[in-house]
Every structure is written in structure tokens, then in C-alpha cells.
Amino acid sequence: MYNFKEIEKKWQKYWSDNKSFEVDIDKNKTPYYILVEFPYPSGSGLHVGHVRSYTAQDALARMKRMQGYNVLYPMGWDAFGAPAEQYAIKNHIHPKDAVRENIKTFKGQMQSLGFSFDWSREFSTTDPEYYKWTQWQFLQFYKHNMAYKATVPVNWCPSCKSVLSNEDAAGGVCERCGSTVIQKEKSQWMLKMSEYAEDLLNGLDDTNFAEKVKLGQINWIGKSKGVEVDIDIVGGGKFSIFTTCIETIYGITFFVIAPDGKLVKELMPRIENKEEVNKYIEETSKKSNMDRTELNKGKSGVELKGIKAINPVNGKEVPIFLGDFVLGDYGTGAVMAVPAHDERDFEYAKEHNLEIIEVITGGDIKTKAYEKYDYLENKDARLINSDKFNGLTIQEAKEKITHMLKEKGIAREVNNYKMRDWIFSRQRFWGEPIPMVYCEKCGWQPLDEKDLPLLLPDVAEYEPTDNGESPLAKIPEFVNTTCPKCKGLAKRETDTMPNWAGSSWYFLRFMDPHNDNSFASMDAMKYWKRVDWYNGGMEHTARHLLYARFWVQFLYNIGLVPSKEMIWTRVSHGMILGSNGEKMSKSKGNVINPDDIVKEFGADALRTYEMFIGDYEKDAAWSTNGLKGCKKFLDRIYNLGNKLNDSNDYTKDILVLINQTIKKVTEDLNNMKYNTAVSALMILLNNLESLEQVSRKDYRTLLHLLNPIAPHITEELNEKYNLGNKLFESSWPTYDKNNLENDTFTMVVQVNGKVRGKLDTKVTADEEEIKKLAFNLDNVKLFIDGKEIVKVIIIPKKIINIVVK
RNA sequence: GCCUGUGUGGUGAAAUUGGUAUACACGAAGCACUCAAAAUGCUUUGACUUGUUCGUGUCGGUUCGAGUCCGACCACAGGCACCA
Numbered sequence: 001m002y003n004f005k006e007i008e009k010k011w012q013k014y015w016s017d018n019k020s021f022e023v024d025i026d027k028n029k030t031p032y033y034i035l036v037e038f039p040y041p042s043g044s045g046l047h048v049g050h051v052r053s054y055t056a057q058d059a060l061a062r063m064k065r066m067q068g069y070n071v072l073y074p075m076g077w078d079a080f081g082a083p084a085e086q087y088a089i090k091n092h093i094h095p096k097d098a099v100r101e102n103i104k105t106f107k108g109q110m111q112s113l114g115f116s117f118d119w120s121r122e123f124s125t126t127d128p129e130y131y132k133w134t135q136w137q138f139l140q141f142y143k144h145n146m147a148y149k150a151t152v153p154v155n156w157c158p159s160c161k162s163v164l165s166n167e168d169a170a171g172g173v174c175e176r177c178g179s180t181v182i183q184k185e186k187s188q189w190m191l192k193m194s195e196y197a198e199d200l201l202n203g204l205d206d207t208n209f210a211e212k213v214k215l216g217q218i219n220w221i222g223k224s225k226g227v228e229v230d231i232d233i234v235g236g237g238k239f240s241i242f243t244t245c246i247e248t249i250y251g252i253t254f255f256v257i258a259p260d261g262k263l264v265k266e267l268m269p270r271i272e273n274k275e276e277v278n279k280y281i282e283e284t285s286k287k288s289n290m291d292r293t294e295l296n297k298g299k300s301g302v303e304l305k306g307i308k309a310i311n312p313v314n315g316k317e318v319p320i321f322l323g324d325f326v327l328g329d330y331g332t333g334a335v336m337a338v339p340a341h342d343e344r345d346f347e348y349a350k351e352h353n354l355e356i357i358e359v360i361t362g363g364d365i366k367t368k369a370y371e372k373y374d375y376l377e378n379k380d381a382r383l384i385n386s387d388k389f390n391g392l393t394i395q396e397a398k399e400k401i402t403h404m405l406k407e408k409g410i411a412r413e414v415n416n417y418k419m420r421d422w423i424f425s426r427q428r429f430w431g432e433p434i435p436m437v438y439c440e441k442c443g444w445q446p447l448d449e450k451d452l453p454l455l456l457p458d459v460a461e462y463e464p465t466d467n468g469e470s471p472l473a474k475i476p477e478f479v480n481t482t483c484p485k486c487k488g489l490a491k492r493e494t495d496t497m498p499n500w501a502g503s504s505w506y507f508l509r510f511m512d513p514h515n516d517n518s519f520a521s522m523d524a525m526k527y528w529k530r531v532d533w534y535n536g537g538m539e540h541t542a543r544h545l546l547y548a549r550f551w552v553q554f555l556y557n558i559g560l561v562p563s564k565e566m567i568w569t570r571v572s573h574g575m576i577l578g579s580n581g582e583k584m585s586k587s588k589g590n591v592i593n594p595d596d597i598v599k600e601f602g603a604d605a606l607r608t609y610e611m612f613i614g615d616y617e618k619d620a621a622w623s624t625n626g627l628k629g630c631k632k633f634l635d636r637i638y639n640l641g642n643k644l645n646d647s648n649d650y651t652k653d654i655l656v657l658i659n660q661t662i663k664k665v666t667e668d669l670n671n672m673k674y675n676t677a678v679s680a681l682m683i684l685l686n687n688l689e690s691l692e693q694v695s696r697k698d699y700r701t702l703l704h705l706l707n708p709i710a711p712h713i714t715e716e717l718n719e720k721y722n723l724g725n726k727l728f729e730s731s732w733p734t735y736d737k738n739n740l741e742n743d744t745f746t747m748v749v750q751v752n753g754k755v756r757g758k759l760d761t762k763v764t765a766d767e768e769e770i771k772k773l774a775f776n777l778d779n780v781k782l783f784i785d786g787k788e789i790v791k792v793i794i795i796p797k798k799i800i801n802i803v804v805k
Numbered sequence: 806g807c808c809u810g811u812g813u814g815g816u817g818a819a820a821u822u823g824g825u826a827u828a829c830a831c832g833a834a835g836c837a838c839u840c841a842a843a844a845u846g847c848u849u850u851g852a853c854u855u856g857u858u859c860g861u862g863u864c865g866g867u868u869c870g871a872g873u874c875c876g877a878c879c880a881c882a883g884g885c886a887c888c889a
Binding site for chain 1: 806807808809810811816817818819820824825828829830831832844845857868869870882883884885887888889
């Protein structure tokens with residue numbers, strides 16, 4: 001048992017006093033930027049899940065430093081957001097104070113774990129020096145016509161009288177009080193993210209994201225190629241529909257339009273059953289998005305009486321319906337309904353007794369729709385009931401029908417994206433104030449850049465208002481101001497930015513965190529170049545990553561960052577679950593507090609265990625016995641020092657093993673295979689322990705290789721036995737290519753693919769020699785005697801397989 | 806429903822990418838030390854019908870050889886979900 005408490009404190013102090021991990025631009029060294037998602041400093045302190053990813057990236061950072069890279073490994077705080085606000089309301093303290101306290105706790109915990117962050121670059125998104133630049137960047141969005149105000153539906157809890165984020169309204173009920181959430185129209189700031197859909201797709205080629213991460217981005221953007229077609233209304237007027245299945249256009253038996261769209265409002269004067277229609281529109285608005293998606297068993301809707309639309313390919317007049325399965329903000333808010341070949345249209349037609357016309361062969365449309373997923377797979381599918389297009393394949397029909405409609409000038413090929421513009425307003429106190437002013441005369445005006453930051457007022461009232469406005473609206477000193485343009489009386493925007501804002505560019509700020517003249521200098525960004533490794537939770541690989549990429553691409557387009565993609569590799573870690581295999585939570589009583597573990601077993605043991613626990617990208621259940629095993633491993637490392645001697649004569653076996661271990665650990669750390677890196681070190685230890693004596697050189701190598709994972713004990717032992725320079729300041733061990741293999745190796749002898757014996761052979765043995773030895777094994781003879789030898793397969797240094805009949 | 810993963814001992818998991826399945830660790834059992842326990846060390850530990858045996862979710866295929874490749878299916882986990 002070694003005194004980890006003393007040792008760990010000693011080295012933490014040393015690193016801190018000597019600013020061991022602070023970095024500057026150094027053009028003689030290759031930069032390497034390792035980033036972990038900066039945490040939201042909650043009241044409950046650091047989670048053992050944080051420890052996993054921070055240790056993993058810390059190990060990489062420490063190794064890369066020893067390999068001579070100029071490693072940037074920063075840490076900061078993502079401290080705006082609703083949880084901090086609610087925590088503050090509950091405990092009657094200002095969010096600012098709550099955040100300060102929590103950051104102190106988090107930082108202390110991180111330091112007690114020995115993470116090699118460059119603390120000189122620390123900042124919080126809530127620092128005015130930081131959010132000044134978040135606001136400044138918002139103004140750039142505005143000035144480049146990328147930010148606009150629009151009235152959009154938001155989640156509204158009628159009981160709390162509060163606007164909720166989608167996350168807070170999950171399941172269609174308010175997270176706080178459990179009431180049913182409804183949709184309410186509110187005027188919100190929006191960022192034109194949809195304009196970047198194509199760029200965000202293309203940009204993926206310039207990244208090294210894992211395929212599943214790329215797919216997540218692609219799915220979120222949700223590109224659909226299709227055709228927009230103009231549809232005439234009987235008696236004048238027209239509208240457009242969007243379809244990806246133009247080949248089914250002869251199968252139209254009705255149209256469906258969105259109840260929340262513009263079209264129905266335009267048609268209203270001509271509708272005969274206004275009352276019924278208005279009632280349906282109102283009912284829909286009361287349903288949240290959740291209701292609309294979850295109650296999809298039936299297909300509700302109502303016909304617009306008195307209005308018929310004309311199918312452009314055959315002149316057929318068909319009815320128009322309202323249906324809430326059609327969304328007002330996607331495509332054109334209107335669809336052609338082809339019940340024979342679309343499941344939703346099919347259900348709708350059944351529900352409302354509408355005609356079903358089959359236009360593609362191969363399905364059985366009596367029972368269900370023959371959908372595109374099926375007919376596109378069917379090579380024999382042909383068009384029917386489609387006039388001159390009858391008999392064509394799907395591909396031919398797609399092209400020819402599109403061509404015909406384009407010729408007529410009533411259709412165009414378009415792409416649609418599921419990704420919408422980014423709703424950028426929150427009716428919350430604890431966020432970056434949006435630096436805009438509304439003047440009766442001049443309209444919305446941006447704040448002068450030199451007046452930034454626009455500070456959050458230092459007040460006692462920050463609780464939500466009754467009418468769903470931001471708490472800032474209640475503070476006259478904040479609201480009332482002068483117009484930046486005409487200097488007349490004006491009012492400030494009282495909404496704040498979403499939590500995602502500050503985290504969309506923080507990785508740029510880390511490159512140059514104290515800059516007062518810009519959010520980060522071009523020089524600094526050009527030197528550090530990009531984030532080489534970005535680690536975070538799986539839950540952020542879709543949205544946060546997309547927002548951050550959008551933000552960077554915009555800054556790139558206006559010339560403020562050096563490249564279009566500033567994040568190279570994205571990796572995500574698995575969760576640490578409770579010992580019962582469930583997610584850790586207070587209510588389940590399975591929470592492990594890292595502080596307790598550090599106290600009882602030491603930081604090195606916790607770090608080693610979390611690296612050894614399993615595949616880094618997979619979830620893993622906590623096991624205190626597993627942790628004890630790792631502690632035991634460190635104790636044995638410590639005790640191995642008793643066997644040191646100065647002699648240098650060791651066997652080839654050990655020499656080879658050491659070189660193999662150097663190779664294995666180096667590669668594993670580079671590939672996020674921490675569990676096998678630790679196991680390789682355990683194997684090396686087991687072998688060294690079995691020796692009478694261990695050379696100082698080998699011991700130092702073992703300590704060096706373990707240092708990125710368990711930095712305190714290894715540094716201490718290196719010093720205790722006076723083995724050389726401090727490990728973290730020494731070059732990472734390299735292996736000798738000529739000593740990766742033993743002089744002899746074991747050859748497996750198989751007969752018909754089954755292991756029947758083993759041979760120890762010299763590396764120099766040729767095939768004939770090996771064959772002779774193999775055929776002479778007693779157990780092999782037993783299996784081949786009296787049989788015809790068909791062939792013999794020899795895989796060098798691995799296997800010899802004798803095939804007999 | 807769609808997309809993405811994952812299925813290997815009592816448990817967490819390895820397997821050089823088609824070449825000895827179960828490395829490393831935990832747990833368990835036995836032994837040593839001890840008055841005793843803890844700690845530590847050593848030994849054993851896939852299964853059974855104990856053998857030219859079976860065994861990586863199931864069934865089939867390719868191959869001299871399959872955890873790994875191909876086809877079909879089952880189960881679990883995560884993400885998206887009326888996106889026309």
C-alpha cells in the first residue's frame with residue numbers, strides 16, 4: 001500500500017506551481033489540439049462519467065506531449081442555461097453566484113484527478129468578456145442577413161405560464177408540473193441555418209468523423225430530392241405540392257394541406273364549411289407536436305367543401321382536405337395524396353372513404369399501400385393507369401414525367417431538408433442578452449458593436465413572468481433605452497440566447513482566450529488550425545456538432561476563421577452506469593461520487609480503472625471490485641521497485657515483451673483502446689514480477705508507459721528510485737523494430753482445421769523443416785496415418801494445416 | 806416504422822482484421838502466512854455424456870480453416886420519427 005494521498009497532492013502541486021501544462025504558440029512544434037466537451041457545472045458536482053472522458057483525453061494529451069507535440073488541452077464552463085436558473089430560483093441565490101460556487105467545486109475535483117488542462121485558458125460562457133463575443137457574432141449573423149424575427153409556434157405550459165424547450169416538453173407534458181404542453185405562437189429570433197444545409201452535408205467530406213457520426217449529421221439534415229408541382233384550383237388560383245414520388249402522380253385522388261399553413265387562410269373565403277374548418281384548425285393548434293406524432297393511429301381531417309383541385313396530368317378534379325399529418329413548415333405545406341402508394345394517404349383514404357387508384361404493379365393495394373420502399377426494390381414494377389407512361393419502369397417514369405411537367409412550366413426539381421432554421425430566442429433570464437433594440441420609428445436595430453457586452457442586469461428578480469415573456473421584460477432599467485439610429489426612445493429585446501450559442505464557438509476561443517480585440521486572432525487560429533480530437537457524449541453528436549459546424553461555416557464565409565471545418569475527429573464515450581446496470585441517479589441510489597473514490601483509492605486507481613473498464617465507446621457498469629483490482633495493480637507496480645538492480649543482462653523474452661508493449665500501448669492510446677493498453681501493462685508487470693531482479697531501465701519504461709493513465713504514482717516512483725528526468729518532460733519510449741519477435745515461435749499444427757499439436761520452431765526454419773516436424777508429432781500421426789494427404793497449408797509463423805481424406 | 810450499434814465463460818471483456826476462441830481483470834474454490842480475520846502470495850477455474858466431443862444469439866452458406874466474410878432470422882440498446 002502506497003501513500004497515494006501524499007503523492008497525488010505533491011505532484012498536483014508541482015504541475016500547478018510550474019505551470020507544466022500551459023502552452024503558447026511555438027512554431028517549432030507541431031500543434032495538437034485535444035478537446036473534451038466543457039461541462040455544465042451543475043450543483044451535484046463531477047460525475048464518474050466526466051472522469052472517463054477527461055482521463056481518456058488526458059492520457060492522449062500526456063502521451064502526445066512526451067512525443068514532442070505542442071498540446072492544447074483546455075477546460076472551461078458552459079454555464080448558461082435553464083438548470084442553473086432553476087437551481088438558483090430554488091435556492092434563492094443569484095445564478096451568477098450559484099455558477100461561481102459550482103465552478104469552484106468542479107475545478108477542485110478536476111485538479112484532484114490530475115488532469116493536465118491548461119488552466120491559463122479557462123473561461124466560462126457566462127463571463128462578460130466571453131459573451132461579449134457571442135453577442136458580437138450574433139450581430140454578424142444579423143448584419144449578413146442571417147438572423148431574422150419570425151412568429152413560430154413554441155411549447156407553452158399553461159400552468160407554469162412558461163415557454164419550454166423541446167427537451168423540457170418531452171412526451172408532451174411539462175417537465176416541472178406535468179401539465180399538457182400546447183403550441184403557442186411567439187415572435188422569435190431565428191438563424192437561417194437551412195441555407196447551410198447543403199454546405200453542412202458537403203463539409204462532412206473535410207472531416208474525419210466516424211461514419212456513424214456523419215450519418216447522424218446526414219439524418220438530421222434530412223435531405224430529400226423531389227419535384228415541386230403547381231396545382232390549379234377549379235375556378236382560379238393555384239398552389240404547389242412537393243413530392244419525391246412523381247411517378248405516382250396519376251394515382252392522385254385528393255390533396256391534403258396543412259392546417260397551420262398559409263394556404264388554408266388564403267382559401268378561406270371560398271370554403272363553404274368555414275365553421276368546421278376553423279374548428280379543426282383550432283384543435284390542431286392545441287395539440288403539441290408530440291400529440292400530432294403520437295396520435296397517429298387515426299388520420300383526422302376535414303374536407304374543404306366547395307373547392308376542387310385539378311390533377312395537372314389528366315385534368316381530373318379531386319377534393320382538397322385539411323390534415324394534421326401535413327406540416328406547415330416543411331415543403332410547401334401541401335401534398336398530393338396517392339393512397340395506393342403511400343401508407344399515410346392510404347389510411348387517410350380509408351378513414352374518409354376516398355378513392356384508391358393503383359398506378360404501380362407488384363403490390364396488393366386491397367390491404368395496404370404499396371410504398372416506394374418496396375416498389376423501388378422491385379425490378380419488375382411498371383406503371384399502369386398512367387396514360388402514355390404505362391409500362392415504364394419507375395426510373396423511366398420519374399424522368400419522363402418530370403420532364404413533361406417541366407416542359408409545361410409547372411414543375412421544378414427541388415431539394416427539401418428536415419433541418420429548419422434555428423430558433424434562437426429563449427424567454428429566460430440566464431442567457432446571453434440578444435443585442436437588439438426595437439424602435440417604433442426605425443424598427444429592429446442592432447446595438448453598436450462598441451457597446452458590447454450588453455450585460456445582464458444585476459438584479460434580484462429573474463424568475464419567469466406570468467405571460468411567458470423573458471424575466472428581463474420586467475426590468476425597466478434594462479428594457480428602456482435609446483435607438484442606436486435615431487436616438488429616440490426604444491426598447492431592448494428581452495429574450496436571451498439558447499444554451500447552444502456559447503458552446504457553438506468556444507473551441508475557437510480556447511485558441512486565444514484573452515483577446516480583447518477579437519473573439520480569437522487569425523494568427524492563433526491558423527497556428528492551432530483545428531480541433532484534432534473532439535470528445536463528447538453521444539447525445540451531442542447530432543445537434544451540438546451541427547450548430548458548431550454551422551457557426552464555423554458562417555464565420556468562414558465572412559472571412560473570420562481560416563477553414564470551413566474546424567473539427568477534425570469526433571469521438572464519443574459510453575456512459576458509466578450504476579453497478580446495477582442502470583443509469584446513475586439519486587433516486588435509484590446508485591450514484592458513485594468520484595471524490596469518495598479518490599479519497600479511498602486515489603486518483604490514479606480511479607483513472608486506471610475507468611480506462612480498463614471496457615470499450616471506450618460503449619456503456620459500462622460500475623464495479624467496485626474492478627476498481628480494487630486496478631488499485632492492486634498499482635500497489636504491485638509500487639512494490640516491484642524492491643526488485644531493482646543495475647544489471648543489464650536480461651533474456652531475449654523480456655526484451656521482446658518490452659518492445660511489444662511499447663508498440664501496443666502507443667498504438668492503443670492513439671486508437672482510444674485504453675482497456676487493452678492497461679492489460680498490456682498488466683502482462684508486462686506479471687512478467688517482470690516473475691523475475692528475480694528487474695533492471696532500472698525496464699522499470700522506468702514500465703512507469704513511462706503507464707504515466708499517461710496514472711501520472712502521479714509513476715512520476716513518484718521515477719523520482720524515488722532516481723531513474724531519470726521527470727517522466728512528463730522526457731521523450732516517450734520508442735520500440736526497436738528488430739526486437740519485436742522472439743527467436744522461436746509456436747506453430748500450431750492442425751489436421752483438417754482442428755488443432756492437433758504445437759511446435760516450437762526457430763524463426764529460420766523453412767517450410768520443409770516445419771512439415772517434417774509436424775508430420776512427426778505423435779498426436780498428428782494418429783490423425784493422418786492411413787489417410788490420403790490432399791494438401792498442406794502453411795501460414796508463416798502461425799499455422800500449418802494438413803488436409804487429409 | 807426507419808437508421809445506427811451490440812449479442813463471446815458466473816461477471817467486465819480480449820482476439821494481430823480469415824489462422825491456437827476466452828488474453829487481462831473480477832468473482833469463486835483450495836492452499837500458505839495468521840490465535841483469528843483482513844491484506845498479501847501461490848494453485849485451479851468454458852461445458853459435459855471426458856473425447857478423433859461440444860462451444861462466440863439462431864439457422865444456412867463460402868473456405869483447408871469463420872467470433873471475424875455472405876444470406877435469412879431472433880433479442881437487446883441508442884437515435885430519429887406522419888418530412889410527402
